[in-house]
Amino acid sequence: MKRFGRSLKYVYLGIMLVFLYLPIVYLIVFSFNQFHVGRSGEADYTNIGKWMGFTLTNYGAIFKGEASRALMLTLEIAVISSVAATIIGTAAAIGINSMKKRSRSIVLSVSQLPMVNPDLVTGITFMMLFAFVNSVLSNVNLKINDFVKLLIAHISFSIPYVIFSVLPRLKQSSDLLYEAAMDLGCSPMQALFKAVIPDIMPGITSGFIMALTMSLDDFVVSYFVSDLRSTLSIYIYSRAAHGTKGVNPALATIIFIPLVTMLLVVNLRRLAKDREYEIQNKKVKMK
Amino acid sequence: MRRRTFAYPYIVWMILFIAAPMLFIFYYAFNVNGVWTTEKFVQTIQNGIYWNTLFRSILMALGTTVICLLLGYPIAYILSNMKKGVAGFISVLFFVPMWMNFVLRTYAWSAIIEYAIPDLFGLTNSITETSTGRTIAVLLVLVYDFLPFMVMPLYNTLSKLDKSLIEAAKDLGADSVKTFFRVVLPLSVPGIVSGVTMVFVPAITAFTVPALIGNGNYSLFGNVIDDAFKINPEYSIGSTLSIILLIFVLVSTLIMNYFDKDQEGGSIL
Numbered sequence: 001m002k003r004f005g006r007s008l009k010y011v012y013l014g015i016m017l018v019f020l021y022l023p024i025v026y027l028i029v030f031s032f033n034q035f036h037v038g039r040s041g042e043a044d045y046t047n048i049g050k051w052m053g054f055t056l057t058n059y060g061a062i063f064k065g066e067a068s069r070a071l072m073l074t075l076e077i078a079v080i081s082s083v084a085a086t087i088i089g090t091a092a093a094i095g096i097n098s099m100k101k102r103s104r105s106i107v108l109s110v111s112q113l114p115m116v117n118p119d120l121v122t123g124i125t126f127m128m129l130f131a132f133v134n135s136v137l138s139n140v141n142l143k144i145n146d147f148v149k150l151l152i153a154h155i156s157f158s159i160p161y162v163i164f165s166v167l168p169r170l171k172q173s174s175d176l177l178y179e180a181a182m183d184l185g186c187s188p189m190q191a192l193f194k195a196v197i198p199d200i201m202p203g204i205t206s207g208f209i210m211a212l213t214m215s216l217d218d219f220v221v222s223y224f225v226s227d228l229r230s231t232l233s234i235y236i237y238s239r240a241a242h243g244t245k246g247v248n249p250a251l252a253t254i255i256f257i258p259l260v261t262m263l264l265v266v267n268l269r270r271l272a273k274d275r276e277y278e279i280q281n282k283k284v285k286m287k
Numbered sequence: 288m289r290r291r292t293f294a295y296p297y298i299v300w301m302i303l304f305i306a307a308p309m310l311f312i313f314y315y316a317f318n319v320n321g322v323w324t325t326e327k328f329v330q331t332i333q334n335g336i337y338w339n340t341l342f343r344s345i346l347m348a349l350g351t352t353v354i355c356l357l358l359g360y361p362i363a364y365i366l367s368n369m370k371k372g373v374a375g376f377i378s379v380l381f382f383v384p385m386w387m388n389f390v391l392r393t394y395a396w397s398a399i400i401e402y403a404i405p406d407l408f409g410l411t412n413s414i415t416e417t418s419t420g421r422t423i424a425v426l427l428v429l430v431y432d433f434l435p436f437m438v439m440p441l442y443n444t445l446s447k448l449d450k451s452l453i454e455a456a457k458d459l460g461a462d463s464v465k466t467f468f469r470v471v472l473p474l475s476v477p478g479i480v481s482g483v484t485m486v487f488v489p490a491i492t493a494f495t496v497p498a499l500i501g502n503g504n505y506s507l508f509g510n511v512i513d514d515a516f517k518i519n520p521e522y523s524i525g526s527t528l529s530i531i532l533l534i535f536v537l538v539s540t541l542i543m544n545y546f547d548k549d550q551e552g553g554s555i556l
Contacts, residue, residue, distance in 0.1 A: 016434075019434075020381065027391070030398075088300060092293065092297030110301055110305060113305055125309055127516065159300070220494075236388065237499070247394050255387060255391065
């Protein structure tokens with residue numbers, strides 16, 4: 001009976017995993033499918049359900065035309081915005097940590113806004129802000145372009161995630177560390193870079209990764225902010241929604257493989273570390 | 288130089304790009320072409336179509352949340368009872384799809400629903416041609432998209448649960464069903480609350496899924512707002528609808544926090 005219960009558990013987990021991976025596997029399988037190529041030389045991906053024979057041409061098509069431009073833009077925005085968000089956010093967390101209680105709680109509650117706010121509202125507010133700024137700037141023949149708009153929006157929604165992953169680390173780290181470094185002859189800046197930042201590095205790293213993934217995965221905010229240029233999500237959406245030629249399923253593989261590799265490496269390393277920690281703990285206990 | 292000054296660049300940024308943009312919603316709701324008026328606002332509020340859509344979105348979000356909870360709780364519970372290393376590995380498997388571009392995953396579902404399912408069951412028409420079919424399809428994809436967001440907080444709470452409490456309950460004569468309902472379930476309330484918030488709030492504002500599933504013939508409140516800003520731009524209507532949405536989100540977050548009031552720091556994320 002107990003064994004039956006246990007295998008039932010695994011069956012349930014298995015079914016749920018199949019459910020979660022079904023669409024991803026579906027796209028990866030059809031990324032090797034032959035699609036009808038129209039006169040313009042562009043493949044028609046709409047009939048993604050009928051097997052027409054094996055080919056690798058879809059993979060070549062990703063690196064041409066609009067799809068590759070969207071992929072590049074997505075990567076550029078993600079890298080620049082997450083680096084900027086990490087710098088601003090880490091500095092902010094250090095500052096907030098040494099603030100008085102009242103001003104700290106005000107800053108923190110405003111910081112929660114982008115996290116609590118639905119993406120839809122964040123996107124709309126940015127869209128209106130930029131429309132307003134551009135209408136003012138048009139008097140002097142200036143204009144904020146899509147790249148800058150996307151960058152500002154992505155930095156803004158990422159910063160709070162950096163702050164909230166750095167702050168707990170700062171709370172664990174002692175204030176004495178900063179003072180000790182200064183007593184030993186560091187300038188405030190040196191104390192910060194040589195003592196405080198190395199101590200909170202894990203928080204900074206996880207904040208950076210969070211910012212990076214938030215930016216890579218964003219659709220809603222970018223969709224409202226950008227007028228002409230397409231990030232990958234916008235590209236996929238516009239190809240899918242307006243029933244044109246569909247989306248090249250090879251994109252799924254291109255996103256999925258690096259993602260799985262990265263997550264597996266990170267987690268296997270963490271597992272190894274946990275085990276090391278456990279072994280050390282055991283040794284300490286035995287003593 | 289005081290350390291506090293490090294926060295100043297961020298505070299300027301926050302005022303410019305987080306706080307100020309919010310004011311535009313209120314500006315455009317009550318200001319039509321440079322004239323302050325409540326006329327458009329009142330007109331929009333009195334339009335029954337919007338309320339119907341909001342009601343449908345709430346039902347859809349509730350359905351999504353309940354199904355996610357029912358499917359996700361067992362997953363989190365099973366994972367939390369596994370050996371640490373194994374559970375770590377399998378839980379990574381559960382969270383990988385979450386990092387995959389969700390527009391692409393939604394697109395894949397639309398392909399499955401439009402082509403694979405009719406092929407498999409020998410149907411001549413797609414199920415999204417009827418309104419019930421569309422509702423089911425949208426619900427299915429919403430559940431798919433949000434399930435990991437339910438599992439994650441539940442798993443975190445359940446795996447931190449003190450196992451000796453369960454042993455104590457069993458020692459005191461409770462069977463496993465009773466232990467679950469009297470000990471495990473009450474102790475996992477914080478996880479349930481944050482899971483429900485993480486699913487319900489985004490589900491109510493979802494507009495990508497209904498736009499892509501069923502060829503855009505099904506619309507939720509998010510689609511109406513999208514329409515008012517992007518497709519037939521009329522900022523006053525869009526802003527008014529956004530205010531309604533914000534109030535609704537705020538109220539549901541407050542209700543959730545009320546259930547979680549015993550727990551310190553049951554943050555939204």
